[in-house]
Amino acid sequence: MTESYGNRRVLIADDEPAAVDALAQLVEERLGCEVTRANDGASALAALSSGSFDVFVSDMVMPGRCGLELISEVNSRWPDVSIIVMTAYAEAFAYVEIIQAGASDFISKPCQLGEMHAKLVRVFKERALTEELRRERLQIQRDREEIEATRAAQNQAEKKYRSLFELSMSGMLLVAPQGHVIRDVNQAFCECFNVSSSQVVGACLFDVFGSSERTRLEEGLGMIAQTGRGTLADIRVVSETAGDAWFDISVTYIHVEPEPVLLLTFKDVTVQREMQQRLADIAQKDGKTGLFNHRAFCTRLEGAMARARKTHQPVTLVFIDIDNFKHCNDTYGHPAGDEVLHLVGELILNNIRSEKDDGFRYGGDEFAILLTGADAEAGRHVAERIRAQFSSAARYETSMSMGVAQMTESMSGDAFVRAADAALYQAKSGGKNMVCVG
Numbered sequence: 001m002t003e004s005y006g007n008r009r010v011l012i013a014d015d016e017p018a019a020v021d022a023l024a025q026l027v028e029e030r031l032g033c034e035v036t037r038a039n040d041g042a043s044a045l046a047a048l049s050s051g052s053f054d055v056f057v058s059d060m061v062m063p064g065r066c067g068l069e070l071i072s073e074v075n076s077r078w079p080d081v082s083i084i085v086m087t088a089y090a091e092a093f094a095y096v097e098i099i100q101a102g103a104s105d106f107i108s109k110p111c112q113l114g115e116m117h118a119k120l121v122r123v124f125k126e127r128a129l130t131e132e133l134r135r136e137r138l139q140i141q142r143d144r145e146e147i148e149a150t151r152a153a154q155n156q157a158e159k160k161y162r163s164l165f166e167l168s169m170s171g172m173l174l175v176a177p178q179g180h181v182i183r184d185v186n187q188a189f190c191e192c193f194n195v196s197s198s199q200v201v202g203a204c205l206f207d208v209f210g211s212s213e214r215t216r217l218e219e220g221l222g223m224i225a226q227t228g229r230g231t232l233a234d235i236r237v238v239s240e241t242a243g244d245a246w247f248d249i250s251v252t253y254i255h256v257e258p259e260p261v262l263l264l265t266f267k268d269v270t271v272q273r274e275m276q277q278r279l280a281d282i283a284q285k286d287g288k289t290g291l292f293n294h295r296a297f298c299t300r301l302e303g304a305m306a307r308a309r310k311t312h313q314p315v316t317l318v319f320i321d322i323d324n325f326k327h328c329n330d331t332y333g334h335p336a337g338d339e340v341l342h343l344v345g346e347l348i349l350n351n352i353r354s355e356k357d358d359g360f361r362y363g364g365d366e367f368a369i370l371l372t373g374a375d376a377e378a379g380r381h382v383a384e385r386i387r388a389q390f391s392s393a394a395r396y397e398t399s400m401s402m403g404v405a406q407m408t409e410s411m412s413g414d415a416f417v418r419a420a421d422a423a424l425y426q427a428k429s430g431g432k433n434m435v436c437v438g
Contacts, residue, residue, distance in 0.1 A: 004032040005124050009052065011036045013044040014059040014086070019111070023057060026113050031120060041065035048074060053081050055123055057116075059109075060087035068101045075102025082123045086111055126279060133275040140271070144169045171247075171266035173205070176259065177225070180205040183261060192245075192268065193237070205264075213237075221251065221262070228253045234269070245270045286361040288338060289345025297360040297368060301413055304358075304370055308407060316379035316406045317416055318369040319424040320344070320386075323399040323432040325365040332396045340398055341365070347386050368420070376406035376437050383435040391433075399433035 010033045014020045017039070024035045036051065038044040040063045048056065056074055060067050071083055085098050088109035098106050105119050148169045165172055171189030175182055185200045206214045213235050224230035232249045250265040284296040292300065301317075308315040322328075322340060329337040344367055348359035352369060360368040371379050383402040390400050403423030407416050423438030430436065 006032040006034075008033045008054045008124055008127075009036070010034070010055045010057060010120070011038060011044060011047050011053045012057045013038040013041070013062065015039050015062045016059075019059075019109075022113065023111065023116060026117060027120065030117055031124075039063075041070045044070070045073070048078055048081070053078075054127060055082045055084060055120065057084045057086065060085055068097060071098065071101040071103050082127060084116075084119055084123065129278055130275070133271070133278075137271060168265070173200075173262075173264040173266075175205050175262040175264060177253070177262055178259075180221070180262075182208065189266065192266065224251045225253070234273070246273050286345075288341050289348075289361050289367075291345050291348060291359045291361045291367070293360065294362055296358075297362060297370075298413075300358050300360075300370060301416070304372055305407060305411075305413060305416065307372070309409065313373045314375040314406055316371040316374050316376055316404060317420040318371065318379050318383050319362070319403045319405075319420040320348075320367040320369070320383075321401045321424055321428060322365040322367075323401055323428075324397055328396045328398050336396045340395055343390065343393055343395065344400075347389050351382055351386050351389075376404055379404040379406065380435055380437050387433070387435060401427040401432045402435040403427055403438060404435060405438040 008031070010027050012020050012023050012027070012035060014023075020037050020039070024037060027033045027035050033054075036047050036053070038047055042064045044056070044058065045065070047053075056078075058066075058070065058074075065073070071085065074081060074083060079102075083103040084105045084107065085103045086107050086109050095106055104123055107115060107119060165174075165184070165186050168186060169188055171192045172186040173182055173189060174184040182200055182203055182205055185197050189195075190197055190200070200208060206217060216235065217232065220230070220232040224232075229250075229252045232251065235247050235249050237245050237247060246269050248267045248269050250267070252263045252265075254261050254263055284292055286293045304315050307313075322344065325337065325340065328340060341361075345359070345361065348367060348369060352359055352371070356372045357374075358370045360370070362368040369379075369382065371382065374382075383404055387400045387402060401424060403420050403426065405416065405419035405423050411419070419438045423436045426438070427434045427436040
């Protein structure tokens with residue numbers, strides 16, 4: 001057992017008892033989960049009604065209620081349950097429809113147990129992260145409510161409008177519509193942005209936030225002026241003292257004498273954005289190397305090829321295979337193999353341009369590099385540099401074979417991959433530890 005998820009419960013539904021038993025054995029022995037079995041849609045729904053589950057693994061074709069109807073019902077009644085769909089009829093069910101129905105992932109039958117193991121681990125990690133962030137947000141909300149209640153109790157004698165303004169846990173500004181000069185600021189804003197009221201009052205609103213969001217603020221306030229209220233979402237604020245933060249800003253026009261004012265209320269959404277980014281990283285990144293995974297490779301390859309055709313710029317693909325990797329694992333153990341994988345990921349990230357290129361863990365000991373705006377010769381130089389650095393490091397009797405291919409105008413994505421793979425095969429068959437250009 002390599003991971004233990006003893007606190008997780010999994011429901012497996014399939015009308016083939018052998019398939020259910022094989023998956024149940026995988027989940028129980030490798031992951032330590034509690035497993036419940038079902039042989040049709042009705043028994044699966046009954047199990048879900050009587051117990052709490054983390055994951056529902058379901059065949060698409062079973063007696064009774066099944067397919068998209070079953071997925072939609074489970075997602076509607078138990079939205080916190082993650083759904084993994086299995087089917088031997090992949091061509092009959094569109095992946096997009098299955099995801100839209102509420103499934104988390106999709107796997108073709110006959111299932112490869114290793115693939116199912118990886119998908120379950122990914123789902124468990126995503127659920128753990130979501131649960132952790134939910135607890136953190138709840139605690140933050142409780143702390144804020146407690147502080148807000150304490151402040152309100154200490155200042156009951158203040159006038160009502162000043163209490164609403166000064167004691168709000170949300171940062172607030174009063175701004176003159178003409179010239180957007182800040183007329184007043186509450187304490188929460190000053191604490192959040194680590195400034196004093198004297199630094200803010202009298203300044204132009206746009207000068208406080210800097211040039212990065214000035215255009216969005218100007219255009220947004222202009223549109224809100226027509227309706228009297230609205231929200232500007234995901235406004236980035238860069239502070240030398242407080243760091244970067246993201247806010248939703250609610251704007252309300254208040255008509256008072258001698259002149260109307262704008263009330264801006266700030267809601268910190270930094271935690272939510274960080275959670276979204278962490279979830280996105282889990283879905284696209286390989287945890288062992290820090291590189292993008294195979295799923296991200298397919299998407300980014302398609303995008304890079306489309307941009308290359310539009311801009312008439314070259315794009316080059318490098319495939320990497322670790323020579324003698326099995327021997328390394330067998331002789332020195334899997335920790336040594338993990339060390340080699342981590343080294344490859346580090347070398348790739350150190351030798352590509354972060355703003356243009358992407359590195360991928362393509363398979364177990366296979367890697368790929370996508371070089372935008374670079375031809376095959378440039379790709380060869382990058383490959384040789386990585387190979388040389390790898391050769392000079394502690395690598396447990398392993399080496400690198402690398403294949404380089406440049407996209408042509410008529411190439412499909414599959415043809416591009418085959419060209420790089422053919423160059424890699426040439427390097428492997430030619431004696432390994434070399435770079436070949438296709």
